Amino acid sequence: MVRGTNKRIIEINDTQNPYFERAVLYLKDNHADSSRKTLENQAQHFLCNIRAPLLHSRSKLWFSALKLLLSATAGGALALCFFR
Numbered sequence: 134m135v136r137g138t139n140k141r142i143i144e145i146n147d148t149q150n151p152y153f154e155r156a157v158l159y160l161k162d163n164h165a166d167s168s169r170k171t172l173e174n175q176a177q178h179f180l181c182n183i184r185a186p187l188l189h190s191r192s193k194l195w196f197s198a199l200k201l202l203l204s205a206t207a208g209g210a211l212a213l214c215f216f217r
Contacts, residue, residue, distance in 0.1 A: 143176045156180060
């Protein structure tokens with residue numbers, strides 16, 4: 134059985150990502166008649182929203198690691214002061 138033969142797609146060749154060469158987005162039937170510029174803007178906006186959480190999670194990881202390191206240093210300093 135063949136499905137999706139009348140679907141419209143948007144293919145983005147420049148994803149600005151070192152891991153992915155291109156992205157293919159399938160349009161919903163109710164938005165297939167929108168203008169090309171609107172669809173391109175929405176596609177770029179969608180890709181930016183995918184990239185943003187990845188960047189945010191990396192910075193959040195570094196911040197958590199820094200807090201852990203500072204807590205361990207403060208705990209070590211307090212232990213050294215009290216048990217000397």
